[in-house]
Amino acid sequence: xxxxxxxPQALSIxxxxxxxxxxxxxxxxxxxxxxxxxxxRGLVHLILIxxxxxxxxxxxxxxxxxxxxxxSSLLITASRAADTASYFCATEPNTGNxxxxxxxxxxxxxx
Amino acid sequence: DAGVIQSPRHEVTEMGQxxxxxxxxxxxxxxxxxxxxxxxxxxxxxxxxxxxxxIDDSGMPEDRFSAKMPNASFSTLKIxxxxxxxxxxxxxxxxxxxxxxxxxxSGTQLSVL
Numbered sequence: 001x002x003x004x005x006x007x008p009q010a011l012s013i014x015x016x017x018x019x020x021x022x023x024x025x026x027x028x029x030x031x032x033x034x035x036x037x038x039x040x041r042g043l044v045h046l047i048l049i050x051x052x053x054x055x056x057x058x059x060x061x062x063x064x065x066x067x068x069x070x071x072s073s074l075l076i077t078a079s080r081a082a083d084t085a086s087y088f089c090a091t092e093p094n095t096g097n098x099x100x101x102x103x104x105x106x107x108x109x110x111x
Numbered sequence: 112d113a114g115v116i117q118s119p120r121h122e123v124t125e126m127g128q129x130x131x132x133x134x135x136x137x138x139x140x141x142x143x144x145x146x147x148x149x150x151x152x153x154x155x156x157x158x159x160x161x162x163x164x165x166i167d168d169s170g171m172p173e174d175r176f177s178a179k180m181p182n183a184s185f186s187t188l189k190i191x192x193x194x195x196x197x198x199x200x201x202x203x204x205x206x207x208x209x210x211x212x213x214x215x216x217s218g219t220q221l222s223v224l
């Protein structure tokens with residue numbers, strides 16, 4: 001399977017704390033993306049990092065990519081209750097224009 | 112922009128019945144993806160179209176599943192006959208150009224009894 005795996009599967013933190021989620025994947029990639037899914041809804045794109053990039057920021061989001069370890073991390077700083085959702089990484093292998101999603105991290109931010 | 116539109120939102124059917132899921136991608140997008148989401152297997156890519164042509168259908172579980180994209184604004188995913196193990200949320204997503212960002216619909220929750 002080309003799917004990635006997120007770690008941890010579930011994460012519960014207090015509002016204001018930082019949340020870190022990790023993603024590992026198996027194949028060489030063109031890029032890696034992170035998506036968010038609220039309960040009962042479709043996925044929403046958050047941020048993309050290309051294979052030649054090591055770090056990227058967008059608002060309270062910080063993504064890192066280590067292609068040698070085939071891993072990425074998503075950091076959400078100063079978390080809010082509204083950040084409660086599932087977060088997925090998605091990889092585009094360099095063999096084609098498909099996207100393979102990881103298993104997701106369920107984040108709960110307690111007010 | 113209405114986003115990716117999927118119908119129906121919920122579908123409950125009995126084993127053996129035919130199920131048709133529908134998707135209208137965002138206007139101007141030329142790539143369309145069908146995914147299936149379950150607790151056990153997460154998000155699985157079923158099939159991917161580019162310019163209405165199926166590019167990769169290796170994720171389609173078996174011959175009971177078929178997908179079509181007769182034009183740039185419409186796609187269907189059909190299951191015939193349906194089985195209880197097909198119960199899942201089916202998502203359609205679209206993108207433009209060399210896909211780097213997927214736009215997802217709200218999904219169809221399918222329950223096969």
